[in-house]
Amino acid sequence: MTGTTPALELKDVRKSFGRTEIIRGCNLQVAAGERVAVIGPNGAGKSTLFNLVSGRFAPTSGQVLLHGQRIDGKKPFEINRLGLSRSFQITNIFPKLSVFENLRCGVLWSLGYKYTFLRFLADLHDANERAEQLMERIRLHKKRDVLAGNLTYAEQRALEVGITIAGGASVILLDEPTAGMSREETRRFIDLIKEVTVGKTLLTVEHDMGVVFGLADKIAVVVYGEIIAFDTPERVRANQKVQEAYLGSVVAAQQEGGH
Numbered sequence: 001m002t003g004t005t006p007a008l009e010l011k012d013v014r015k016s017f018g019r020t021e022i023i024r025g026c027n028l029q030v031a032a033g034e035r036v037a038v039i040g041p042n043g044a045g046k047s048t049l050f051n052l053v054s055g056r057f058a059p060t061s062g063q064v065l066l067h068g069q070r071i072d073g074k075k076p077f078e079i080n081r082l083g084l085s086r087s088f089q090i091t092n093i094f095p096k097l098s099v100f101e102n103l104r105c106g107v108l109w110s111l112g113y114k115y116t117f118l119r120f121l122a123d124l125h126d127a128n129e130r131a132e133q134l135m136e137r138i139r140l141h142k143k144r145d146v147l148a149g150n151l152t153y154a155e156q157r158a159l160e161v162g163i164t165i166a167g168g169a170s171v172i173l174l175d176e177p178t179a180g181m182s183r184e185e186t187r188r189f190i191d192l193i194k195e196v197t198v199g200k201t202l203l204t205v206e207h208d209m210g211v212v213f214g215l216a217d218k219i220a221v222v223v224y225g226e227i228i229a230f231d232t233p234e235r236v237r238a239n240q241k242v243q244e245a246y247l248g249s250v251v252a253a254q255q256e257g258g259h
């Protein structure tokens, strides 16, 4: 490791629910600008890891650092203000607001309590402009005034990504961004995600190996609460330990399933 501070770092992070240790000493260093896919079998602890990073859970022990600053134990909104944004599920899109209004809410919400009403008025113009730009970037500008509830599923997921990046966070967490999409939608969506997260640090939880290998610079393999490998896709694919613990069976299953 060079002297550069990682964008995100886990130091011996552990999390127990009751007596069961679910996260069993995870260490990870994600460099700024890296795209990381977190993979692993069902129940391995991927979502729990995301919840620990985004502040929904506090670790039982260990540290989580964002650009070198400890964030473990902080509340999700505090972590968000420090520059980490997690995709909200579709339920967090306001279905009765238009695409534009949803994005503007995302921009304004990220500015949060720093606000006074006068600042609010002054910034409203900026927020409108930023919402317009975001709309172009996620290719929903032609749907500007359509209510979010009337968008297609794939468009709603794009809007969700737009809201997630609206505040300008430097670290973005996306939970299965392409889940439920057709193969063609998935392919386009990977390109979109790549495009809108240029220069940002990206973490995704992902089951679809096509997405993983299309999107990730590095893969973190979580098995039974531990990160058993963290490396480039090629090296992870060739890793014997990963093959045995997980990947061999998944790739075989997906090949059998015609993927």
Ligand SMILES: Nc1ncnc2c1ncn2[C@@H]1O[C@H](COP(=O)(O)OP(=O)(O)OP(=O)(O)O)[C@@H](O)[C@H]1O
Binding pocket: 017, 022, 040, 041, 042, 043, 044, 045, 046, 047, 048, 049
């Ligand atoms: N709040 C909780 N209380 C108790 N147990 C929990 C809680 N959250 C998660 N678990 C347990 O932790 C383990 C890991 O769950 P987690 O959802 O993190 O796995 P995952 O790797 O994301 O799985 P999947 O791929 O199926 O989404 C599971 O055994 C789950 O039952």
